[in-house]
Amino acid sequence: MDKKRTRRLGNKYLIIIVLLAINFYSCKNNQNKTEQELKEKIAKVEEPKEVFEFGFKLNDYIVKRDTVKAGESFGKVLEQNKIGYPKIFYIAEETKKTYDIARYFQKGKPYTLLCAKDSLESPEAFIYQPTKEEYIVINFKDSIHAYRSRKPIKYVEKSITGIVTSSISETIDELGVSPVLTNKLADEIYAWTIDFNRLQKGDRFKVIYTDKYIDDTIYTGVHDVKAAYFEHNNEPFYAFRFQTDSVKGIVDYFSEEAKNLRRAFLKSPIQFGRISSRYNLKRRIAYYGYKVRPHKGTDFAAPIGTPIRATANGTVTESTRRGGNGKYVKIRHNATYETQYLHMSRRNVKVGQFVKQGDVIGYVGMTGNTGGPHVCYRFWKNGRQVDPFREKLPEAKPISDSLKVKYLDFIKPIKYQLDNIFFEPDPTDNIELETPVIKQAES
Numbered sequence: 001m002d003k004k005r006t007r008r009l010g011n012k013y014l015i016i017i018v019l020l021a022i023n024f025y026s027c028k029n030n031q032n033k034t035e036q037e038l039k040e041k042i043a044k045v046e047e048p049k050e051v052f053e054f055g056f057k058l059n060d061y062i063v064k065r066d067t068v069k070a071g072e073s074f075g076k077v078l079e080q081n082k083i084g085y086p087k088i089f090y091i092a093e094e095t096k097k098t099y100d101i102a103r104y105f106q107k108g109k110p111y112t113l114l115c116a117k118d119s120l121e122s123p124e125a126f127i128y129q130p131t132k133e134e135y136i137v138i139n140f141k142d143s144i145h146a147y148r149s150r151k152p153i154k155y156v157e158k159s160i161t162g163i164v165t166s167s168i169s170e171t172i173d174e175l176g177v178s179p180v181l182t183n184k185l186a187d188e189i190y191a192w193t194i195d196f197n198r199l200q201k202g203d204r205f206k207v208i209y210t211d212k213y214i215d216d217t218i219y220t221g222v223h224d225v226k227a228a229y230f231e232h233n234n235e236p237f238y239a240f241r242f243q244t245d246s247v248k249g250i251v252d253y254f255s256e257e258a259k260n261l262r263r264a265f266l267k268s269p270i271q272f273g274r275i276s277s278r279y280n281l282k283r284r285i286a287y288y289g290y291k292v293r294p295h296k297g298t299d300f301a302a303p304i305g306t307p308i309r310a311t312a313n314g315t316v317t318e319s320t321r322r323g324g325n326g327k328y329v330k331i332r333h334n335a336t337y338e339t340q341y342l343h344m345s346r347r348n349v350k351v352g353q354f355v356k357q358g359d360v361i362g363y364v365g366m367t368g369n370t371g372g373p374h375v376c377y378r379f380w381k382n383g384r385q386v387d388p389f390r391e392k393l394p395e396a397k398p399i400s401d402s403l404k405v406k407y408l409d410f411i412k413p414i415k416y417q418l419d420n421i422f423f424e425p426d427p428t429d430n431i432e433l434e435t436p437v438i439k440q441a442e443s
């Protein structure tokens, strides 16, 4: 509980509001001051005397908000709000030109009526919100007219730091951040360079990302990750988002040395699971009287039915059931590499089929020689089985030389920003706290 709170407070220290201020934190003492300044600035924004929404000054109206109920039509809502039928018909006809509101009127969607501040409270405008971002205004006041518009979208840059205790998803959850961030880190950014099934206790990370808000207040989730730093086994992994093709809008993540973080192969054929047995040519097994029985695959234990992903693009060369392998799939990726996935409960691809990296090719099972549900992942290089974790695997698409200079320039300030985010001291090992900590005796 204490730990969580401390971390959340830490979060607030590090919130950077792009539109308001970009701050680099150079030392811990400055953070209190900065936080105070930020709070003051936010307070100014959040307490306007005049409230504007949908382009109206709401203070001038009686504002009635509701959502469309089951079986409720546009006409019915207007009728309930003191608009008579000839006018309703006219309104419906007029609005067809811009947005056929009667047709797209949907249960559960919010609407707002702005009514005159007089004894009649007659409606002067009707606002319908088909999506969170979009709204339709029907103005009744003078001439009837309708138009559609969008709420202003704001991206707020934030940063977090975290120390992995059990899993990345739990750590991010403890920080109070959306699981979308976990997926972005595990599937999008580091899926090729870090095996999230093998995180070590004490692995830690910093992330600079943007949250998306509509109209300043409605949170719609993590938009994207600008940069990240992941310390795995004491080894740093930087990731910077960079657009390599502005025409096609191609974005990739690269290291501080401009190396593409994507590799031709994923680190693991299953998203979350654990390695139960590694590639080991000198493995001795009790069952075989401790004789050497080499294990030329990597076993990933996971519940039966867990999707198995192709670790790279390629063509399926085998999809069958045979002996100890059980049900398995083999894929040829190019002249050099092949991968094979054993003990499936069900195969999902046919021989000759082209698969893309990440495609589900089957499901974890226990067919063939196996003591428990797992996928035995076999990696072939030039016809020989090797340990993929010891191979230097090819980069997906290296950055071009001309772009590299631009990239290195681009990431300079971002890396500086990232390097100046500090890990919070772990509250459980408060060694150098200025104020003495009185430890409560445990009862």
Ligand SMILES: [Zn+2]
Pocket (backbone or CB within 6 Å): 277, 295, 297, 298, 299, 375, 376, 377
């Ligand atoms: Zn195996």
